[in-house]
Each structure stands twice: as structure tokens, then as C-alpha cells.
Amino acid sequence: MTFPVVGMVGGGQLARMTHEAGIPLGIDFRLLSDTPRDSAALVVRDPVIGDYRDFDTLRDFALGCDVITFDHEHVPLEHLRALREEGVVIRPGPDALEHARDKGVMRARLSALGVPCPRHRIVADPADVARFAAEVAEGPNEPAAGDGDALAVPVVLKTVRGGYDGKGVWVVRTVGEAAEPFRAGVPVLAEEKVPFVRELAANVVRSPHGQAVAYPVVESIQIDGVCDTVIAPAPDLPGERALDAQALALRIAAELDVVGHLAVELFETADGRVLVNELAMRPHNSGHWSREGAVTSQFANHLRAVLDLPLGDPRPRAPWTVMANVLGGDYPDMYQGYLHCMARDPGLCVSMYGKEVKPGRKVGHVTAYGSDLAEVRERARHAADYLRGTITE
Amino acid sequence: MTFPVVGMVGGGQLARMTHEAGIPLGIDFRLLSDTPRDSAALVVRDPVIGDYRDFDTLRDFALGCDVITFDHEHVPLEHLRALREEGVVIRPGPDALEHARDKGVMRARLSALGVPCPRHRIVADPADVARFAAEVAEGPNEPAAGDGDALAVPVVLKTVRGGYDGKGVWVVRTVGEAAEPFRAGVPVLAEEKVPFVRELAANVVRSPHGQAVAYPVVESIQIDGVCDTVIAPAPDLPGERALDAQALALRIAAELDVVGHLAVELFETADGRVLVNELAMRPHNSGHWSREGAVTSQFANHLRAVLDLPLGDPRPRAPWTVMANVLGGDYPDMYQGYLHCMARDPGLCVSMYGKEVKPGRKVGHVTAYGSDLAEVRERARHAADYLRGTITE
Numbered sequence: 065m066t067f068p069v070v071g072m073v074g075g076g077q078l079a080r081m082t083h084e085a086g087i088p089l090g091i092d093f094r095l096l097s098d099t100p101r102d103s104a105a106l107v108v109r110d111p112v113i114g115d116y117r118d119f120d121t122l123r124d125f126a127l128g129c130d131v132i133t134f135d136h137e138h139v140p141l142e143h144l145r146a147l148r149e150e151g152v153v154i155r156p157g158p159d160a161l162e163h164a165r166d167k168g169v170m171r172a173r174l175s176a177l178g179v180p181c182p183r184h185r186i187v188a189d190p191a192d193v194a195r196f197a198a199e200v201a202e203g204p205n206e207p208a209a210g211d212g213d214a215l216a217v218p219v220v221l222k223t224v225r226g227g228y229d230g231k232g233v234w235v236v237r238t239v240g241e242a243a244e245p246f247r248a249g250v251p252v253l254a255e256e257k258v259p260f261v262r263e264l265a266a267n268v269v270r271s272p273h274g275q276a277v278a279y280p281v282v283e284s285i286q287i288d289g290v291c292d293t294v295i296a297p298a299p300d301l302p303g304e305r306a307l308d309a310q311a312l313a314l315r316i317a318a319e320l321d322v323v324g325h326l327a328v329e330l331f332e333t334a335d336g337r338v339l340v341n342e343l344a345m346r347p348h349n350s351g352h353w354s355r356e357g358a359v360t361s362q363f364a365n366h367l368r369a370v371l372d373l374p375l376g377d378p379r380p381r382a383p384w385t386v387m388a389n390v391l392g393g394d395y396p397d398m399y400q401g402y403l404h405c406m407a408r409d410p411g412l413c414v415s416m417y418g419k420e421v422k423p424g425r426k427v428g429h430v431t432a433y434g435s436d437l438a439e440v441r442e443r444a445r446h447a448a449d450y451l452r453g454t455i456t457e
Numbered sequence: 458m459t460f461p462v463v464g465m466v467g468g469g470q471l472a473r474m475t476h477e478a479g480i481p482l483g484i485d486f487r488l489l490s491d492t493p494r495d496s497a498a499l500v501v502r503d504p505v506i507g508d509y510r511d512f513d514t515l516r517d518f519a520l521g522c523d524v525i526t527f528d529h530e531h532v533p534l535e536h537l538r539a540l541r542e543e544g545v546v547i548r549p550g551p552d553a554l555e556h557a558r559d560k561g562v563m564r565a566r567l568s569a570l571g572v573p574c575p576r577h578r579i580v581a582d583p584a585d586v587a588r589f590a591a592e593v594a595e596g597p598n599e600p601a602a603g604d605g606d607a608l609a610v611p612v613v614l615k616t617v618r619g620g621y622d623g624k625g626v627w628v629v630r631t632v633g634e635a636a637e638p639f640r641a642g643v644p645v646l647a648e649e650k651v652p653f654v655r656e657l658a659a660n661v662v663r664s665p666h667g668q669a670v671a672y673p674v675v676e677s678i679q680i681d682g683v684c685d686t687v688i689a690p691a692p693d694l695p696g697e698r699a700l701d702a703q704a705l706a707l708r709i710a711a712e713l714d715v716v717g718h719l720a721v722e723l724f725e726t727a728d729g730r731v732l733v734n735e736l737a738m739r740p741h742n743s744g745h746w747s748r749e750g751a752v753t754s755q756f757a758n759h760l761r762a763v764l765d766l767p768l769g770d771p772r773p774r775a776p777w778t779v780m781a782n783v784l785g786g787d788y789p790d791m792y793q794g795y796l797h798c799m800a801r802d803p804g805l806c807v808s809m810y811g812k813e814v815k816p817g818r819k820v821g822h823v824t825a826y827g828s829d830l831a832e833v834r835e836r837a838r839h840a841a842d843y844l845r846g847t848i849t850e
Contacts (some may be wrong), residue, residue: 065795065813066790066792067792067809068792080480081480083480083500084477084480084481087473087476087500088477088806088808088809089807090791090792090807090808090809090810090811090821092499093500105502106485106502107476107486107501107502108500108502109498109499109501109502109504111502123578172620185849186708313683359803359804360803368799371797373795373796374627374796374800374803375799375803376799376803376804376805377803377804381774392561397459398483399459399461400459402766402767403766403767406766406767406768406769407632407762407767408769410752410753410768410769411482411752411753411768411769411770414481414482414483415481415482415483416460416481416482417483417717418460418483428483430533448758
């Protein structure tokens with residue numbers, strides 16, 4: 065048998081669910097995980113425990129695989145480029161990954177491609193943030209002295225690397241507040257605070273052959289910078305705007321030579337424009353609904369793409385699918401909540417990641433599907449809240 | 458977290474797919490497998506490699522689990538009864554399992570319950586088989602001398618234990634042919650050869666609470682005693698007959714105190730009767746369609762049952778779902794066939810078990826679903842034949 069060996073770097077829930085999707089494919093799935101207690105390490109045969117930032121660890125792991133792919137975008141690119149020289153197959157490749165790893169590189173490239181983005185530039189220090197705010201406000205280059213510390217308009221600051229789930233992102237309104245992001249010693253990107261009406265995500269998968277599939281555009285509801293609920297497809301999204309968003313994501317995937325799953329997080333504005341917020345080149349929280357909700361899940365299609373197999377049908381199986389994240393709350397024992405949730409809703413799909421419960425930490429998600437959106441939302445919402453302990457009945 | 462530890466004895470594809478279904482549940486799934494190359498052992502963290510027939514091996518494994526369950530019915534019952542005395546939770550329990558392990562016990566119990574079965578009895582030797590054949594034929598107690606070696610009617614002989622996939626089953630027409638089954642030294646059950654028009658399976662899942670769910674009755678097409686194709690639901694099955702079959706399976710599950718998945722294999726006769734052929738108390742080949750075809754799969758519901766969690770919705774997600782087994786053929790490399798099958802049919806669900814290809818061995822299955830039965834059957838058939846190498850385009 066020549067079933068290939070796929071190595072995934074990173075032991076989080078994305079790797080866990082990718083392994084799950086790999087079982088039917090009959091592939092040999094290997095994992096490089098920080099600790100033996102990581103979400104994916106709990107369910108995979110012989111996980112390799114080690115630090116992905118250590119070149120020798122990464123190399124030893126990669127040399128045993130036919131292809132390597134990623135649960136996150138934190139692997140040093142210089143290591144990946146060195147491994148590529150040795151003939152390791154890396155999907156997505158480091159040149160594509162750079163756009164998911166570094167927000168400055170991503171913004172520069174997308175802007176060069178004419179992709180709609182918030183106004184942005186790399187800023188040097190808090191005074192430069194003030195100048196950027198003034199530029200956005202189309203006012204003077206320096207804030208008027210009478211404003212004291214206030215920026216002309218609020219600005220979003222992001223460290224170009226290392227952020228996730230709202231970490232590494234600040235909304236600042238004063239020069240004083242603008243100091244914090246520079247303390248990490250990572251370049252800081254300033255962005256216009258887009259007055260969006262909601263967030264969308266256009267998820268696509270692309271193979272080395274250049275075949276690509278687009279999932280329905282979803283609505284992603286964030287709370288404090290953390291994804292809370294995803295609705296597939298996005299309700300009341302005009303068909304043409306949905307097609308435009310899918311075409312945009314497919315174009316980005318092709319231009320950046322992405323292989324695997326690409327999530328394009330989008331802002332939808334009141335005047336009907338769609339701007340790119342973030343990119344992720346791996347299975348993504350906005351695609352978890354697809355596990356039960358689509359003919360082929362993002363996890364299965366990510367694997368098919370990195371193996372250069374023909375991609376599977378991304379179409380939804382139900383009129384509406386809603387996923388709600390389960391965050392850690394006050395109850396450390398979420399298993400107990402299964403009794404209520406499963407008895408109340410025999411069609412509910414519960415997915416827990418094997419992670420220790422900590423307040424605010426993503427420890428699982430629930431998915432419901434059906435033909436009545438309000439009902440489907442309520443089912444997912446109720447289960448997520450009950451498991452977290454926010455409600456008790 | 459108090460997520461439970463579920464131990465499964467046996468490392469075949471049923472355990473593999475049960476582990477897959479356990480990943481979203483967040484449980485700790487442990488495996489006792491004969492070899493590290495067994496289908497499930499390839500995809501599970503830290504499989505225990507050992508002989509389930511060895512009491513100490515089984516005991517060490519079981520004592521680390523909150524509940525143990527099974528991939529097959531070959532575990533010695535005296536060992537399970539001893540472990541039960543020690544407080545090990547065993548689901549299904551040994552008293553139920555005995556009916557899946559021993560066909561003589563099963564026939565006696567079902568007959569006592571008034572469940573329709575083929576005529577049957579334990580036979581002592583080939584001459585006794587001849588007497589049984591004569592009884593079935595309602596002829597003389599001994600075959601007429603002029604018939605020589607021939608039985609009055611063909612008879613099905615089964616060793617009461619250890620058979621699977623047509624092994625341990627013989628259809629005999631002469632006294633000479635009847636000698637073979639006795640050579641194993643296991644009691645032999647003789648059964649009337651039922652003139653059935655097709656085989657059905659009624660699959661149900663029951664929890665310790667007594668909650669139970671019934672999957673749609675399926676048609677199971679066997680070739681040489683091996684399941685080839687399963688169609689869910691069984692086409693052209695009158696609604697009342699389907700309900701009767703489900704009710705029969707639910708009754709058997711309750712009477713035998715089955716916990717977990719119970720497959721009741723049935724013969725449907727030309728005059729519209731339904732007779733029980735075999736029982737299996739574990740996920741079953743006739744339920745593989747449910748992985749993609751039902752709201753809750755047999756694997757997920759088996760786990761929910763052995764954990765005494767509320768059971769999931771067994772209803773089908775599509776009008777028709779067809780599963781076809783992929784048997785080993787002349788091509789050892791089935792992965793190569795993915796290119797054709799996935800490109801031809803993006804909605805196809807391929808499931809390979811990681812097993813070495815040997816002629817006739819079940820090494821995987823494919824599932825297709827949709828609204829046109831003929832088309833769905835053709836899709837599954839084509840993929841199974843292509844992967845096996847029976848067809849090349």
C-alpha cells in the first residue's frame with residue numbers, strides 16, 4: 065500500500081479534527097505537538113512531542129513524512145525554507161504562509177493585488193500612530209494640541225506576528241494607549257477601524273493542481289475578538305455579494321499560491337462593501353460547521369489538497385448550519401452537561417477538544433443544522449451556554 | 458474534567474470507526490489490540506497490544522477503563538464474568554453477549570421468546586444432520602437408502618462460535634459434506650435453508666437506562682456470505698413490515714438486555730415473513746452507511762449507549778444512502794484509485810481501514826447518498842469496483 069504519511073505541526077483542536085478526517089482516508093497521520101496533553105496528541109498514534117521552533121526537531125519530524133502541513137502559522141519560515149531545499153514537501157509553502165504569518169506582508173501584498181482592505185500602514189511609535197489616525201481622518205498631520213492625548217480617530221493596532229483570538233490586537237483612542245503594542249518588540253501595523261456591520265468568512269480550498277472549491281460564505285459573530293457563532297450560509301447576504309466574496313477568496317488563494325484551506329475573514333460594511341480582515345492558511349474556526357454541515361468538511365478537503373487529491377464537494381447538506389464555540393467558564397466539568405444537552409436535542413453535534421477548562425478558552429464547539437434558522441441558532445446557543453455553565457436549564 | 462475512559466477490545470475497523478466517533482465526544486478512548494498493525498491500533502493513542510483471551514491482559518486493560526466494550530464477540534465470557542465480579546463495567550454485558558457469541562444459545566433464547574427463526578437444532582454428527590434434514594422435509598427420520606448419501610433437503614450448518622463473514626457456515630447437501638463442520642470440535646447448529654428473497658438488517662441501539670433508537674431497516678446484499686452492499690432504507694419494504702422489524706429488534710435488545718448497538722440480520726421471505734438470521738452486539742457492517750447517512754452514526758450511538766448518555770437521532774439525512782464494501786483484489790495499491798474515484802464523484806465518501814490488501818478481505822468501504830437510488834447505487838458500486846481493480850474506468 066502506498067498510503068501517504070501526512071505530518072501536521074501543532075497539536076491543537078484543528079489537528080485533532082484533521083486527524084479525525086484523515087481516518088477514513090486511510091492515510092498515516094503524524095503529529096508534532098508541544099506536549100503530550102495537547103488536544104490532538106490525545107487521539108493520535110505516537111505523537112512526536114517537541115518544539116516546532118527547534119530546527120532539528122522539525123527536520124526529524126518532516127523527514128519522516130511525505131508532506132507536512134500546519135495547525136497554526138507560527139513555524140519559523142526560515143526553517144521551512146531550509147527544509148524545502150532538502151526536498152521536504154510543505155503545504156501550504158512558506159512563501160504562501162508568510163502572508164498568514166505576517167500581517168504587514170499580507171496587507172502589502174493584498175493592496176498590491178487591488179484587494180479591498182482597511183487603510184493601513186506599519187507604524188513606528190505612538191506619535192506615528194497619531195499621524196496615521198490623522199491621515200485616516202483626512203485631518204492635519206499631527207493631532208491638534210487642544211485634543212491633548214486623543215487620536216483623531218480610533219485606530220486598530222496589531223503586532224504583525226503571533227496574534228490569535230483577539231490577542232495581539234488593540235483598539236486605541238489615545239497616544240498613551242498606543243504605547244502598549246510596541247512593547248513586544250514586533251513591528252506594529254495600524255489599521256483604520258472599519259465601521260463594519262458584520263463579519264463574514266469566505267473559505268476556500270486549493271490543491272497544487274490548481275483545483276479549488278469554495279464553501280458558502282458564512283457569518284462569523286465575534287465577542288471580544290473571539291469567534292462565538294458561525295452561521296452557514298450568511299443570512300440575507302445578496303447572492304452577488306456572496307459570489308464576489310468567494311471569487312475574491314479564490315483569487316487570493318491562486319495569487320498567493322495557497323495549498324490547503326484558506327480562510328478569508330471579511331468585514332461587510334453598511335454600504336455593501338467587503339474588505340479583507342485576516343487570512344488563515346489552515347482549517348479555521350469559521351469552517352467547523354462543515355464537519356457535519358457540508359458534504360466534504362474543511363478538514364477532509366485540507367488533507368485532500370495537501371495530498372493533491374481531487375477535492376470534495378463543499379456544498380452544505382442542510383439549509384442552515386450553526387456552530388457555536390464552547391468557551392471555558394466556571395464549571396470545570398463539561399461532561400456532566402452532555403446529559404441535558406443530548407437529551408434535549410438528539411440531533412445536536414457536540415465536539416469537545418480534550419482541553420482543560422480555563423475561563424474564556426475555546427474548549428469545544430456545538431453544531432446544529434436544519435431548515436429553520438431561528439430554531440437552529442437557538443439549539444446551538446442553548447447547548448454552548450449550558451455546557452459553559454452560563455445557563456442551567 | 459471527568460470525561461470517561463472507554464476501552465474497546467479488538468483492533469479492527471469497527472474499533473477504528475468507533476474511535477473516530479469518540480473524538481468529538483472528548484472521551485478517552487483506549488484500545489486492546491492483537492497487534493500494532495491492526496486497523497484501529499494505527500490511529501489510536503497508546504494502543505495496548507495483547508491477547509484478549511489472556512485473562513491478566515484483559516484485566517489490566519479493563520481496570521484502567523470506566524467501561525469496556527467490544528469490536529468482536531470472541532472474548533471468553535468466563536473472563537468477563539470474573540471481571541464483572543471485580544466491578545468492571547462491561548457493555549454489552551456477558552449475559553447479553555452470550556447470544557451473539559453462541560448461535561445455539563441465541564436460537565434457543567429467540568425461539569423461547571417466540572421470535573421467528575429458521576427451523577434449527579444442535580446436531581451431533583453427520584447422521585444426525587441427515588435426520589434433521591428429514592425432519593425439515595417432513596419425511597422419514599432416516600433418508601431412504603435409495604438416496605444414497607443425499608440429504609432430504611439442503612441444510613445450513615454453523616459452528617456455534619467463531620464464525621464471521623461466511624466462515625464457520627456451510628450449506629451441505631450430502632452426509633459426506635456434513636462431516637467438515639464437526640472437525641473444529643465446536644458444537645454444530647443445523648438450520649433450515651430458508652428460501653429468502655433478500656436479507657435485511659434492523660439495527661437498534663439501547664442504553665442501560667433502557668432508552669433505545671431504531672435505524673431505518675436496510676437491505677443487505679451478500680456475496681459468498683460476505684456483505685457486499687447495504688441500501689438504506691431497504692427499497693420497496695412495506696412500511697408495516699419495516700416497523701415490525703424495528704419493533705422485533707427493539708424487543709430482542711430489551712429481552713436480552715443488550716447495551717450498545719444491536720444488529721439483527723433478517724431473512725425476508727417471498728410470503729412476506731421476516732426471520733432472524735444472526736445477531737451482533739457491536740457496530741456492524743450493515744450500519745456503516747450511518748456514518749455519513751444518519752444524523753447520529755451507529756458508532757457515536759454505540760459510545761453514547763455504553764456511556765449511558767442520551768442517544769442521538771438515528772434518522773437518515775438523505776433519501777437514499779448506499780454503502781459498498783471494498784474487498785481486496787489483485788491491486789495492492791488502492792490509494793492510486795482515489796484519483797479517479799474522487800475526481801469522478803466529489804460527493805463520494807471513501808473509508809479505508811489501513812489493512813493490508815488480501816484477496817477477498819474487507820479493506821474499506823465507500824458510501825454515496827442522494828435522492829435517486831439507481832444513481833446512488835451506481836456511484837457506490839463504481840467506486841468499490843474501481844478501488845478493488847475489478848474495473849479500470
